[in-house]
Amino acid sequence: MSLLFEVIDNKKEKLAQKIFERQFEYDKKLDDEYNDYRKSKMYRDIKYNLESLEVAIKYDANKVFEDYALWLVKFLSNRMMDFPKKRIKEQMIDHYRIISEELKEENLGRDYLQKAQIHLENAIKITEEADLEEESVKKAIGFSSSENLLEGLSIRFLNSLLQADREEAQKVIEDALDNLDNDVSLEDIYLGIFQKTMIRVGELWHSGDIMVDEEHYITSMVQSIMMQLWPKIFDGKKTDRKIMVCTAGNELHEMGGRILCDLMEIKGWNTVYLGAAVPAVNIISAIKKHKPDLVGLSVTMPIYLEQCERAVKKIRTNDSTKNVKIAVGGRAFSLAPHLPAEWGVDVSVNNGIELNEWAERYI
Numbered sequence: 001m002s003l004l005f006e007v008i009d010n011k012k013e014k015l016a017q018k019i020f021e022r023q024f025e026y027d028k029k030l031d032d033e034y035n036d037y038r039k040s041k042m043y044r045d046i047k048y049n050l051e052s053l054e055v056a057i058k059y060d061a062n063k064v065f066e067d068y069a070l071w072l073v074k075f076l077s078n079r080m081m082d083f084p085k086k087r088i089k090e091q092m093i094d095h096y097r098i099i100s101e102e103l104k105e106e107n108l109g110r111d112y113l114q115k116a117q118i119h120l121e122n123a124i125k126i127t128e129e130a131d132l133e134e135e136s137v138k139k140a141i142g143f144s145s146s147e148n149l150l151e152g153l154s155i156r157f158l159n160s161l162l163q164a165d166r167e168e169a170q171k172v173i174e175d176a177l178d179n180l181d182n183d184v185s186l187e188d189i190y191l192g193i194f195q196k197t198m199i200r201v202g203e204l205w206h207s208g209d210i211m212v213d214e215e216h217y218i219t220s221m222v223q224s225i226m227m228q229l230w231p232k233i234f235d236g237k238k239t240d241r242k243i244m245v246c247t248a249g250n251e252l253h254e255m256g257g258r259i260l261c262d263l264m265e266i267k268g269w270n271t272v273y274l275g276a277a278v279p280a281v282n283i284i285s286a287i288k289k290h291k292p293d294l295v296g297l298s299v300t301m302p303i304y305l306e307q308c309e310r311a312v313k314k315i316r317t318n319d320s321t322k323n324v325k326i327a328v329g330g331r332a333f334s335l336a337p338h339l340p341a342e343w344g345v346d347v348s349v350n351n352g353i354e355l356n357e358w359a360e361r362y363i
């Protein structure tokens, strides 16, 4: 574990507090502009920002902090509509400069400081250049239509859920199933409808077009509609291959792992899905219990990469589990694609179809 990691782990609260106070000292207008609610959100965000910077430094992963900086400035500009966009950029740029100044006082060593400065400078550049005038995602993609069958179904599915029309959403999946022999496969329903819908829902939440209650509703509807396909999936012909999947660390995004398992079931695998946030020690005991050929660890938020690395190490250093094949995947690895090889993981691919193709060759 890096020195900076330890410092921020032990003193994160204090450091976040100092950065928070300096931001208000430096920019006198802020006190009038921010009510208590906004102040508390800002304080929470500072901790997220430091954690994200930490991951970028620890893993030499520029994209992690760049992606985060762009995501954050857009998120804030979509949530703080009463603020001029220029003002939001100004606050974020000040913020990265203040972090940079505060880190200099932490005695972190030249190498770490240099890396931090590079990530913070990149974040400043990305924030300055961010296009905050983009058209609302809902207008751009939510209510358009398509000639393509699968895309059309996916648009209908999302639109029905946005209108809380459960029956219509179910009807869309029935229509998709009616077309199974033609242009649509079960895999298409998972990737082209369920996964695509969830990604769009994320964009809509980020752009402020839907609120958290709508995201939660759609997530739970997609999960329950997905479950209705299980008889089709679980009753198919099975091989003797088994995969066990869960999310790593405190990662709560678990639908990716679920979809991965369902795709593997379609390909004839037996699956054991443990869900979200399984502690490493329980991953070990579950491997001993279920004896899978392959273990899949899923990470969406880069801040949980370190916990995933620890789980991989634990599996690899335990005599009873060290030979199991390990796959990792999820959004976080697309921002740090070099990590799976560095950790000695067997494979990292984009979805269940690709994982099955890999397993056919190597397991």
Ligand code: B12
Residues within 6 Å of the ligand: 067, 068, 071, 191, 194, 195, 198, 199, 201, 202, 203, 205, 206, 215, 219, 250, 251, 252, 253, 254, 255, 256, 257, 259, 260, 295, 296, 297, 298, 299, 300, 301, 302, 327, 328, 329, 330, 331, 348, 349, 350, 351, 352, 355
């Ligand atoms: C639903 C959702 C939630 C739900 C999750 C509920 C659940 N039961 O899973 C809840 C409400 C918990 C949630 C919380 C948060 N979320 Co959220 N969430 C989403 C959303 C909309 C959908 C996630 C999803 O299901 N995606 C669809 C699946 C199918 O895709 P996938 O995970 O990538 O998985 C596929 C592949 O990656 C791959 N794969 C995945 N794992 C593995 C593993 C292996 C081994 C392999 C081979 C392949 C593989 O196969 C999968 C299937 O094909 C996403 C948007 C998005 N783009 O994903 C945001 C999103 C991920 N969330 C986001 C955020 C910010 C948060 C919160 C921080 C919000 C907050 N302020 O509290 C928290 C953090 C929670 C935490 N501690 O983990 C951001 C992240 C942005 C960023 N820059 O990091 C996103 C991208 C939304 C956005 N566009 O802004 N979220």
